[in-house]
Each structure stands twice: as structure tokens, then as C-alpha cells.
Amino acid sequence: MTDIAHLGPVELLTPEGERSLAFFTDVMGMEIEGQEGATTYLRGWGDYQRYSLALTESDTSGMAFCGLRAWSPEALERRVAAVEASGLGDGWTDGARGRGPSYRFRDPDGHRFELYYEVERYDPPEHLRPSLKNQPQRYTGRGAAVKRLDHVNVLAGDVRASREFAQQALDYRLYERIELDDGSEAGAWLSASIAAHELIYTRDAYGARGRLHHLAFWVDTREECLRAADLFLDNDIHIEAAPSKHAIAQGFFLYGIEPGGNRIEVTTGGYFVFDPDQPTVVWTEQERAKGQAWGVHTVESFHTYGTPPVAGAPLAH
Amino acid sequence: MTDIAHLGPVELLTPEGERSLAFFTDVMGMEIEGQEGATTYLRGWGDYQRYSLALTESDTSGMAFCGLRAWSPEALERRVAAVEASGLGDGWTDGARGRGPSYRFRDPDGHRFELYYEVERYDPPEHLRPSLKNQPQRYTGRGAAVKRLDHVNVLAGDVRASREFAQQALDYRLYERIELDDGSEAGAWLSASIAAHELIYTRDAYGARGRLHHLAFWVDTREECLRAADLFLDNDIHIEAAPSKHAIAQGFFLYGIEPGGNRIEVTTGGYFVFDPDQPTVVWTEQERAKGQAWGVHTVESFHTYGTPPVAGAPLAH
């Protein structure tokens, strides 16, 4: 119901190219779709596009850009016009692997995005051809076997400014947000579909710009999240937050820090928003103090650590 | 993406009022929202509207009507205009419990629908107030504890005609369909959202008109489907199809026959359609002969039985 079909692919930077790649293939169970220069293109077994993650060896960590597929050519035009009007546009590129012309811009906090419409659907090689034709790829069951990219959580110095931009220029819907006692906004959960969240802004504890909180990959069941925790444990992946249920959006989560330092979530659950007039749920500081759904308090690093890390700040791992 | 936000509420008829009500409250775990005359209004713990099921004692079984909430007042106008142009419209009513003005019509096969936009959100009584404010009602955990109405499968003598009407007049998207060797259409899976199906047409084996195949209610996990099967078993509810995974739409299912004779599904799983240009998956007769995803062949009654039952035809139970 919005002009955005979904987000992705995301380009993720890592100073530990080889170890990060091993994490995404062996532990997360993603497939390598291709490789170009310093970038490896990865996909979940349920991604309909050729890839949803571009992993690039770099001197730092963090998110290089987040793709946003428009719903139609007209929707793309509308969004580009809105972004241009905001003065945050960077202009058109010819596109990239698997997608057509893309319009680059930054949100008020400085995160890079690319709007596009044209895309190539995945055509699996023989050894990955699925048994059921409504599935883009064979289910390999390797590692956590994540199905697809689900959502992106970025940090922002001014959550409200970026959140309003996402609503106005990008046509996102706002389902939940946190408003602190001083009236400032600590987090905002936005979606372009009935899924409870797709794009999330949370406050950057250091006031840094353009940082990533985490990328989340979907599995179909809570059991797969629990299983992923066992895999993280036995593959020496730092578990920052063990599986539990968020109060906000009610998503079931597992958070780990991949070898390059980026926080990665394995997620499932949550609820669907079928009401076109769904009122935004606003959480107070006091309500948030109760912890997650079942009372779990996330560790301090969860509220401060992001990538690239801020010089001198404590790490999550 | 479409002018329809979602379907529901559904009015279901039963010749066994008391026993059907006990099934929906004790076994399915729904709450009674109210009662008026021969109708009891029921809800899942995750329904945002006051109710999603109106259960009416009657001399027969089957679906009396299916509500369709439009995305906006403008979307409602567009859909009403399209239905009127098709010549299948019946005209406006003042609405009903919990919703505003509704436009009545029938699909080409004769199923009654009501289009509306205005709706009342559920306001739970004290004993059903949830702990998390992003949840419409307390989770009681009673019986199968279904969360919400998920989809409706209706039988049609001419699947293609009704399916095309759903696409053209109602703005549904077509994700999957079955085309037999003779070119006829045996089933069509439509959705107004990223959910893999919301409205399904399958062929009426008797060529009867306006019949119901099943109503499906959502649970969040496959474990809850398995658990529901144990509840059906120990509550003497006829299990027509034990839990397994559909090939089409990949939904996980449990089918039972409620005391009034209507087929009821407990469902979860499936996939999301994020691609605005998703090509429709077309299944052949030969492909369907393989059975469900893991090879399970549904019993004959699954392909013939509907409500109200056809005189003289075998029952599912």
C-alpha cells in the first residue's frame, strides 16, 4: 500500500572479508550468487532477487547502502521526486548487478539508499533448483539457513528527523515508536507492508552519523532461531542477545556479532498490520524500562554499539 | 498495493448452533465478543476488529457472506464502481455490528460479499486487557488459541470466471493457480497483501453454486498446528486432513470438520510475496498428482465436500 515494495539488497562492509564470508555462508547458510572485486553477493534460499546481501571487504564495517525497490515505475518516479524535493538526492546511476537504474540519496542522518524498480529474478543453477516451483531455490538446510533479508535497523542522531523523512519522502508507514520523557524520540519502527517492521531507526548513543545497528534475516520458526543460537555458540560467534521476544513489534530475536563487527539478527514472528488506519503505538520511557516481552533486559552494548564503531567506545564483543 | 485491506468478518451458518459455538470457543479458543439473535460474534486474540467470525444458527451450513475491508474511502468507491459495472452489485446497507456502510454484491459463482471501509477497533474488557500494548487482546491460550481469521476458500463451478472477477473488480493479485490438461482452471490463490493467499477459489466437484470449502484461522507456529490436532483428536472433532504442508502456497495446515459440518483450517507458514511483479505460478495436472509438499495425498472428500452439502453427496465426516 505504499510506493516501496521492500528494502534490499544491502551492501555490508567488513574488515574481515574471509571470516565474514564464512559466517554468512557456513553459519547463516546463505548461498554465494557471485563475486566481483572485493564484493561477494549472497542470498537466502527464499530471496526472489539474485541476492539480498553484498558483502564487501573494506577497511571498516557498517552499511554501505540499502536498496529500496519501488512498487512500479510510477512509484519510483514519485519517490525520486519527493527525495529530490527534500534536497537529499545524489542522482541516478546505471544500476548494479541484478537491478536497473537506481537513484542515490542519503537520509537526514547520512545513510545511503538507492531507489530502483527494475530487477532480475533469481534463476538457480541446476544444483540449487527447488522441488516446489513456488520457491526460488532449493532449501539446503546449511547452518541457520536464513530464508531472506527481513529488515534493517539504522542508528540516527535525530531519530525523529529521519523517521519523518522515511514517512514523507519514502512513503513508509509508522507502526511503533519510543518517546522518552523529555519528548525526544528513541526509536521508530516503519514498514512498507503488513510486516510489523522493515526499516527501523534507533538513537545513536554517540550522536555519530550513518551507522548501522543491525541487519536481520528471516527464518520461518522460533525453533530455527533457537537452533541458530546453538550454531552461533558452537561456531564461536559472539551472542550479544540470546533468543527472546521483543516487546516492540513482538519479533523473536537472536543477535550476534559477525567476525567483521556488524550486528546480525536472526528473526521471526511478530504480527501483521492489516488495518490501513493502524494507530502508531507509542512506548514511554517507563514502559521500555520493563525490558523485552518476557522481561529480558538487553545488555548495555545493544543500546550503544553500532558499525562502524565509534573510536574509543566499548565493543559489543 | 491493492484496494482491499483484508477480508473478514465472515458469517458462517450452522445447523448445530450450540455445538459449533463450543467448538469455536473451547477448541479453537476464540472469544465471544457479543451475541445478537441467532448470531454469536467471535474473535481471535490478534484480531484488531471487534470480531472476525459471525456464527449464526441456521437450517443449513455454509458461508452467509464475506466482508472485504477497503484500504480507504477512495478505494471503497473504486471497488464499488467496478462491482457495479460488472452488474453483480446488490446495493448499500447501513452496515452492521462494528462496521459502517457496506456494499453488498455476489461474485459470479454466487458467494455474497460486503465491501466497507469504516470499522470499530476492538476495545477489550478488563479481563482481556493485554500486557503488551501492541496486542489487541490478552493471550488466553485456551484450546488452539487461533490468532485471527486468515483466509477463505470458496468453491466455484467456474473458477476462472470468479478468479478474473476477483482480480478485475476486487483488485486481488493472483499468486498461484492450477490449470488442468483440458485447459480448465481447478483453483486460484489470490491475495491483497504480501501473504501468500487470502481468497481462494477451487472447483466445485458438483457444480453447485456459492459453497464454502473452508475458513482458515492463523496460528503463529507449526507447533500450534500440531497441538491443535491433538486438541481436535481429544475433543472428537473429525480430522479430515492431519497437519502437513501444502505444495501450493506452502501453507502448513490442519483441516477438521466443525460440528455444523463446515470445514475449518488451522494454518500457518507459507511465504511472503515481496515482488510487485511476481509471476503467477501455474501448476499442471501432473504436478498436482504428486500430492502435497511432502507427498501426502488429501482424502477424496477434500476435493468434493463443501458447505452447504450437496444433497445425496458423501460427507467428509
Place this chain on the structure above:
Amino acid sequence: MTDIAHLGPVELLTPEGERSLAFFTDVMGMEIEGQEGATTYLRGWGDYQRYSLALTESDTSGMAFCGLRAWSPEALERRVAAVEASGLGDGWTDGARGRGPSYRFRDPDGHRFELYYEVERYDPPEHLRPSLKNQPQRYTGRGAAVKRLDHVNVLAGDVRASREFAQQALDYRLYERIELDDGSEAGAWLSASIAAHELIYTRDAYGARGRLHHLAFWVDTREECLRAADLFLDNDIHIEAAPSKHAIAQGFFLYGIEPGGNRIEVTTGGYFVFDPDQPTVVWTEQERAKGQAWGVHTVESFHTYGTPPVAGAPLAH
């Protein structure tokens, strides 16, 4: 392979008789098997005996006694002789509801036990008669719907003394234990079967005698533990430790405090010990500092609170 078949029933004391009973019936989903004086007899749907929990209104909380069924009349004789030799025996009683002659004694820490062999199997009333004849009772699915009593964890001032008594006088096997840097024992996990634990001793932080850490009830799946957490949340039961996986014994847990103050666990998982010569796993202080399996650190109260509470000590709730 030991002289003990299993533990239970357990008599639990509560100063909040009515509210505790509502917890065990509505939230835990147990059935009332009978009532005598201040005691209500409760059972899970999978308990083969008439009841596994005797809930008694009292002026305090805690465990009144723990039953131990011997494997055979000869095994009973052997165990009684061993207990008598230890000087901790209290003598025979005529038995109690559902069981024959019982031999009372206390462990070195003062917890009361009753050894018995004769028992009545449960004969369900019509409305609880199961569909499958290898199941003692209908599956009602009410609340957490716990299947049976699983294990008992008692606090001890001197863990080693009680643990050695359990091994020598009661014929328990020791599967895991914690040994602190000072050589003292902080916990011991014992079992009379292949289940990873049935009787657990952990250190009483206050050096009090005869206290209870928790009673654990079994569910068959981790999903049911997660579901139980949602039920605790929406029934205002204090969740002391949200669902996660123990490092020791690898059990999956949910801990809550019932209205009478006793800690209750909903548990599943763990491993089976098929090796008759299984070496005892000994955990060091440093290893325990890592938290549970996925790194979760249990709250302080988990290491100090027990019932009856120690005067002046902080509560868990």
C-alpha cells in the same frame, strides 16, 4: 537402573491457597484430581499416578515433602535399610491418597521425603478419557498444559553432604555438579533414569535448611515453553527467568513465581544419559561465570531466593 523409579508426588505449601490453585489449574493447566481439607491434588495430563502435586494452604510456602517411588518391593526394602542405617529415618506411615505404606525420612539438609512402592494408577472420569489408550488422560490444552512433574530442585546448606546421601542411601546417579574454586560444591544434578536430572541440590545462599528452589513441570516442546511465557505475562505471573537454555543439563527453561511465592519451572529438552558409566561433568566457577548456554545471566534472585523465604531477605518478585 537404580532402585528409585521416579520422584513425586510433591506436597507444596502456599499461604495463598486460592490464587495458587488458580495458577496451577488455569495457567499451568493442571487438573484437580481431588480435594481433602486444606489440600488440593493436581495432575498433569501425562501423569500416570492419580496426582503429582498436593497443594496445601498453609501459613508459609515451600515443599512439605517429596515422594520417591521405589522400583519394586525389594528396591523399597533396600532403600529403607540404607536410610535407616544413615540415622535419618523417621519411620513408616500407612501411606496417603493414592499410595501405600510410605517410609518417611529427611535428607541431611532437612528436606522431608517419603519412600513407597504401592501406587494407584489414574482412572480418568468420562470427560477426561483420552482418544489414545496409551495416554493417561485427555489433552485439554488449557494454559501451559504441563504434561507431568519433571524434577525438583532443593537448596542445601551443604550440597555435598546431601548429594552424597542421595547417591548412597537413595541410589541416585550423579550426572553433573559445580565445584567452586575453594573446593566447595555449589550444585549437583542427580537422576534415577536416563533423564538428565530429576533431583537437584543447589547451595542455599543463606545457609537455611530444608528450602525449595523450584519444582519443574514438563512440556514436550520448546514452543510450549515460549507459549507458557506469553501465558505468564498475560496472567500477571512474575517471570523470574525468561525462556532460555541451561548450560548444565541443557534443559530449556521458563521460571516464574507462583502467587504463593514458590518458584515454578516449565521445562523441556536436555539430553538422555545412555552410558551406564557416564563420567560426572564437573563445572568450575569460571565456566559458570559464562552464564547459561547462550550467555544469559540469570538474575541475582535466582541464586538466593527460595521458599519458605528467609526473613529479611529480598524476594524474587
Place this chain on the structure above:
Amino acid sequence: MTDIAHLGPVELLTPEGERSLAFFTDVMGMEIEGQEGATTYLRGWGDYQRYSLALTESDTSGMAFCGLRAWSPEALERRVAAVEASGLGDGWTDGARGRGPSYRFRDPDGHRFELYYEVERYDPPEHLRPSLKNQPQRYTGRGAAVKRLDHVNVLAGDVRASREFAQQALDYRLYERIELDDGSEAGAWLSASIAAHELIYTRDAYGARGRLHHLAFWVDTREECLRAADLFLDNDIHIEAAPSKHAIAQGFFLYGIEPGGNRIEVTTGGYFVFDPDQPTVVWTEQERAKGQAWGVHTVESFHTYGTPPVAGAPLAH
């Protein structure tokens, strides 16, 4: 509680050595512990012994032998004496990879067994060392990632004779059995522990001798069984029986036919038998006609096919 600790390892024959090995490593997720001649030694991540499956390339399929570990040296002596008295003993061997002196015998139907006590516990290589010290091996999560060998089901021309031998000579307990209207015995579920079944005899439809019905490997959750079905599907493993729940023993199952023709089960669930005097559940022909727990009727091949296959009989695949 019996003289047998557990069964296993099992030697399985396959005419398709390479493809069977790929099945057990890639699809079932077992580890190769070693290789000698035509035999590969395989283990689940939870097996405490070095291996639980010896897979041997051969000109046929079926089970070459089934190991039985005695509870103690004395238990071994008792069992050997009982078997010798029955006249079915073959005598002692020096043992084999990972176990000490073994006593060979055949059951009345001709299946080969080996009784032993001495055994080597698994010592994982560095890359398989687990994070939790109470786990014999790292959890790799590859494929179905089965935890351990769970039970063996062998066919017998005369179920009663073999079942009585298992009880009398081998000290197994009989938990459930099927008695047909003509008084003959169609199946018997035996166990040496609280697990609901470990050794199963079912009737050989062809009256052949010494054949295998299936080997079953354990996973901890029903979700893992469902997941295994997806893996079987996408790895072209014939699914003979999709995941569902048995009435007898209430085990949750998935049956497939491995490339060498042997039937393999992925299993979980069931119940524990804590009652030392548990009465044997006897199922009648009429009761069995109802199908599995939720009414699923297993395909004909399930009741007739075994390995090695009978010449001219239909295959399961």
C-alpha cells in the same frame, strides 16, 4: 532397570555405498568417524560412543547386526547366559572398532545381535570440540543434524517368538503391542529404558527372515522433523511417510528411503515410562484401522517393504 543399557551401533548394508554415504552425511548430517575397508563409521552429534552406525557397501541392503550394550560386566554375563540357554548363541568375538569382547547371537527370526559392555567414549577432534562440555561433539547443524541413533524396527515372521525372546533372554520391557483378531501378534514395542521404544518387532508380510523395517535417528524437536522433510524433498530422497504422529508410542515421524533402499526414520517425541509396573498397552485390529494418531493411513509399502527386499515384491520407492 534392565540389563541392557541401549542398542547400537548398527551395521547397515547398502548396494549404493557412495550415495548412501552422501545421504547419511549431507542429508542426515552425521559425521564420519572413520573408514575401514568397505565400512564407514558414522555418528550423530549426541552419540557418546565413537559411532552408532557402520555403513557397509555390500551386494544387498538390510541390517548386518545390531549391537546391545549391557549395563555392567555382570549384566553382560547374565544376558550371555540367558542367550546361551536359548540355544541361539554364536559365541564370543574380540570385539570391534570402539568396543570390547562381544557375544554374537541371533534372535528367533535370524537377526544378528552382539552383546558387549566395554566401549570407548568419543573424543572429538579439534574442529568438532563442543562449547558445552556436557555434549560429546559440536553441533554442526548440517542437514537434518540427527542427534543419535534412537531405535531399531526389525521385521519378524513370528513376532511373538522374537518378542518373548527379547523379554526373556535380553531383559527388555514390553510397552505396547498389536494383537490381531486371530490372536496373532502384529507388532511389539520394547524398551530397556524409560524411552517409549528402543527395539520394535513388526510382522514380515512375506514371512521372510531377518529383515529390517527401519532405523530411527533422533532429533530434539518436531520442527526438526518437519525441516528434515524439506531436506528430503529438495535432496530427492523418497519420502515414504510425511511427518505425522504415531498412535503407538506417540512418536513423531518422518520416513524416507535412503539410496541403498533401507527405510530411515527421523523421530522425536513420544512419552516416558516412569511406572515400573506399566501395563502393556494392547492394540486391536479395529483400533489400528483408525490410522495414526491424527488419522493418517500409512501407505501400503510401509506394511510390506523391508530390507533386503524380497525378490519380486514391490519397492517402497
